[in-house]
Amino acid sequence: MGRITTRPRPELILKQQLQELFAAAVERLKRDGVLAPDQQVAVRFERARQKQHGDFATNMALSLAKTCGQAPRKLAQLIIDALPAAPEIVKVEIAGPGFINVFLAADSQSQVVGAIRDAGNGYGRSTLGAGQKVVIEFVSANPTGPLHVGHGRGAAFGDSLARLLAATGFAVVTEYYVNDAGRQMDILAVSVWLRYLELCGEQIAFPDNAYQGDYIFDIAATVHREHGDRYRHPGDTVCADIDGQDLELQLDSLIQRAKMLLGQEGYRHVLGVGLNALTADIRGDLEQFNVNFDRWYSERSLIDDHHLDNALQALAKSGNVFERDGALWFRSTAFGDEKDRVVVRENGAPTYFASDIAYHLNKLERGFDRLIDVWGADHHGYMPRMKAALQAMHYDPDRLVVLLVQFAALYRGGEKVSMSTRTGEFVTLRELRQEVGTDAARFFYVQRKAEQHMDFDLDLAKSQSNENPVYYVQYAHARICSVFRQAAEKHIDTGDLDGADLSLLGEDHEIALVNTLSRFPEVVENAAVNYEPHQVAYYLRSLANDFHTYYNAHNFLGVAPNLRRARVALIDATRQVLANGLELIGVHAPDKM
């Protein structure tokens, strides 16, 4: 109650100590009978947007005024009168309808520079998550082709989010769910096999709805190189009697024929070559994109390890599974879904939904408190049934958090690029990376909040990559490193920064920079709690701006030693925060560019 202590983390003086001071004032007003003893008071401070409003402002008097029947400004005065004395506070004033503006002593803020340099790459980290176990699943694209730029956005977002949550004290595991079972895999196997047959010299009518991409040829060539004619069958035999039906049925017929002609072993081999080639490709692609998953979770292993059976049993045990038209259904409508869903098809094969239920049940059984899924926005209709399944199995559906990432609409030459995996018309993540660079691409993606539609202008990203904001931020970091190199070359002493007199940092640009530096922990926490990595990107831009402005206005090395130490300490802290922030979004902080 009204406990006022000096915090071990000076950067928190700014906000947290203010909150404690004002909470103490509230307690006193309760004792004096101005406020009801059971009055709930949320003391919240915001950083003032304008200098005239001081450093921090609270609207507590405004929000309290109604319930306690006092005029806002009068109540604000009572709060101020009840405030304990504190050396950090220079002035407190009432403004507008009843805001309380707080002005802090300049050097109480500049102490943050020392705190940052002490904390190093730990500055901005917190224990907010209290070790809560979180699994974040993202990308999870079918291994039926290379990743495209849409997956890139999910990858940049999911990975940055994982870094943010880890930095705020959550125990984070990242997973890529590999859909290596089911019909899509069969289509992949058939696609590879047909291209292989073409390489053998067979005449084949390659179906429009099989995978068209060039990478299928490459995989087929591998099979052909390693096995020669071993899987060859006459084109007539392969394609016999499959005309005239529905296209999807034709494909199913081809799948059946492939299984029959190749035998189980041969079929599994062809499929395996395709699967391995594509997962290796995806994994390498993501590594180059600075995304490394803790675990690649195989859908097929879920089936082989009987997790699927267990999940279906758990679901059945809850009394929400029934049979209709020869299939097994989950009564998801009982939990708010708009229609019931098939879990086992008429032909006995489990649906994708069924194995996904098993996967999510498995995550919960592995002890994760929170399951975060990053999905493409086109899957939003899938969310109610997934939550329904968890609820049916007696888990709190709110433990599953689904974050939807909108597609990035690509523009090239002013025209929208249409994309389809089947037709092979898509821009791959690899192409984007090679043309724009990982750092620029990641920054570009993560600048937009996930649920916002995004226009990705390829021409702009490629041809004007120097205009990309990521260079602005990286340049600030490189520039600071360069100052230190200059100091070393010219034998200018920049030692003993720990002993710098930070109260010398009184210029407007310095105060602004210090202020931005002190905001970092709040930004990180806020970004993590709201699952919004873009806040970090915006913060970094603003920090880089404060630095560049300062750099332009003042000299760091060519001033008196005391001032020089203070200024160098300040830009050293800035360098640290730039590096910490870039790390959170998976972008490099180069020493030179």
Next chain:
RNA sequence: GCGCCCAUAGCUCAGCUGGAUAGAGCGUUGGCCUCCGGAGCCAAAGGUCACAGGUUCGAAUCCUGUUGGGCGCGCCA
């Protein structure tokens, strides 16, 4: 038809969960290095926050409706 997302400067986007005079980048116009990196800095112009109501001390933000755009509504994944 039903459901979800979205609409802010010419363009691309922020807006701290309801606060004070709505902000950046790009583009446009005009300035700034004998000096630590000009991939930088400063300044100007640019807005009916899609539209109409409502909630309250106070709305870009919350509620309802309208318009316009994206996506979804499979025994596909």
